Amino acid sequence: MSTPTIPIIKTTHSNLANFNMNEIAFGKHFTDHMLVADYEDGAWKHVAIQPFSPISLDPSSAVLHYGQTIFEGIKAFKNDKGEFVIFRPDQNLIRFNVSAARMEMPQVPEWLFMEGMKQLINVESGWIPTTPDSSLYIRPFMIATDPYLGVRPSLTYKFMIILGPSGPYFSAPMKILIEQKYTRATPGGVGFAKNGGNYGASLHPVELAKQKGFDQILWTDANEHKYVEEVGVMNVMFVIDGKVITPSLERGTVLKGVTRDSSIILLREMGYEVEERNLSVDEIVAAHKKGVFQEIFGVGTAAVVSMIKQLAHGDYLMDFDPENMPIAKALKQALHEIRMGRKADKHGWMVKI
Ligand SMILES: *Cc1c(COP(=O)(O)O)cnc(C)c1O
Numbered sequence: 001m002s003t004p005t006i007p008i009i010k011t012t013h014s015n016l017a018n019f020n021m022n023e024i025a026f027g028k029h030f031t032d033h034m035l036v037a038d039y040e041d042g043a044w045k046h047v048a049i050q051p052f053s054p055i056s057l058d059p060s061s062a063v064l065h066y067g068q069t070i071f072e073g074i075k076a077f078k079n080d081k082g083e084f085v086i087f088r089p090d091q092n093l094i095r096f097n098v099s100a101a102r103m104e105m106p107q108v109p110e111w112l113f114m115e116g117m118k119q120l121i122n123v124e125s126g127w128i129p130t131t132p133d134s135s136l137y138i139r140p141f142m143i144a145t146d147p148y149l150g151v152r153p154s155l156t157y158k159f160m161i162i163l164g165p166s167g168p169y170f171s172a173p174m175k176i177l178i179e180q181k182y183t184r185a186t187p188g189g190v191g192f193a194k195n196g197g198n199y200g201a202s203l204h205p206v207e208l209a210k211q212k213g214f215d216q217i218l219w220t221d222a223n224e225h226k227y228v229e230e231v232g233v234m235n236v237m238f239v240i241d242g243k244v245i246t247p248s249l250e251r252g253t254v255l256k257g258v259t260r261d262s263s264i265i266l267l268r269e270m271g272y273e274v275e276e277r278n279l280s281v282d283e284i285v286a287a288h289k290k291g292v293f294q295e296i297f298g299v300g301t302a303a304v305v306s307m308i309k310q311l312a313h314g315d316y317l318m319d320f321d322p323e324n325m326p327i328a329k330a331l332k333q334a335l336h337e338i339r340m341g342r343k344a345d346k347h348g349w350m351v352k353i
Contacts, residue, residue: 234298
């Protein structure tokens with residue numbers, strides 16, 4: 001199918017000149033334009049790039065009541081050669097449509113997702129920060145727009161892409177509590193989908209952990225709270241006795257992170273053994289007691305690799321020196337070098353705009 005042309009309506013009020021690229025707060029600032037498309041009568045229509053603005057929704061819109069909403073998070077960079085590149089957006093498209101299927105929402109075709117994203121970034125290329133470690137954060141999302149309170153899949157949807165400059169995301173090493181009561185995801189549930197409800201449901205338990213002095217939760221399985229799953233909204237990796245271990249995806253309760261996948265590939269190429277399997281809290285505690293629990297870190301698009309300095313299982317505290325996490329550090333460096341074009345992009349991960 002040939003790619004339809006996406007009309008571009010340019011703003012007459014760019015905010016770029018007033019924007020301070022040296023002080024960027026994540027998630028607060030957006031570029032001048034956005035991509036919009038409406039799903040009606042079984043087809044995507046009215047695709048356009050237009051000035052960034054509020055949208056109007058009927059108060060009875062399905063998304064506001066029953067949570068049919070999904071999103072993605074992707075980053076674009078200006079590499080060392082001055083090219084604009086996006087990190088593995090094809091993987092985000094696949095996952096977006098997996099999320100859509102689970103939420104009984106329509107599939108978004110490749111041209112709309114990829115061409116829409118590239119053309120929008122092209123219009124906004126002046127917004128890609130060039131300061132080290134900065135990026136342009138890309139947020140595609142879809143919402144159900146039927147003005148109808150009956151509980152059924154909506155017949156109409158809106159797909160949008162918004163962009164925001166993102167500064168050097170320094171994430172301080174985190175203190176993490178192993179969650180023993182609340183759950184993020186259940187087998188048969190929606191944990192593998194990037195749908196809004198997962199995040200709404202996680203806020204309360206994370207807040208309780210914060211009141212106890214922690215930064216985030218290490219989620220455990222819903223049945224027994226025995227096996228570890230994810231850390232906050234990141235995938236989690238452990239180094240035990242020189243081996244990297246990350247929870248497997250098979251129960252459908254761990255989100256299939258693009259950073260997780262990339263990390264597994266890169267770590268194996270660096271010569272580390274990586275196991276995707278069930279990992280129990282008992283095994284972690286036993287490894288710590290034996291002195292072979294060496295590193296623990298989160299991986300995700302926003303912070304890339306986040307060191308963890310303390311892991312708590314009830315009163316039992318496991319402390320780590322973030323300065324002494326050679327595997328996490330090497331991984332972070334490798335991802336950075338590929339994105340900046342300093343290291344050969346063997347797998348074709350970087351998509352040029
Ligand atoms: C988005 C997300 C991740 C990380 O996925 P990336 O593709 O690496 O950004 C991990 N866990 C959850 C719950 C997420 O929402």
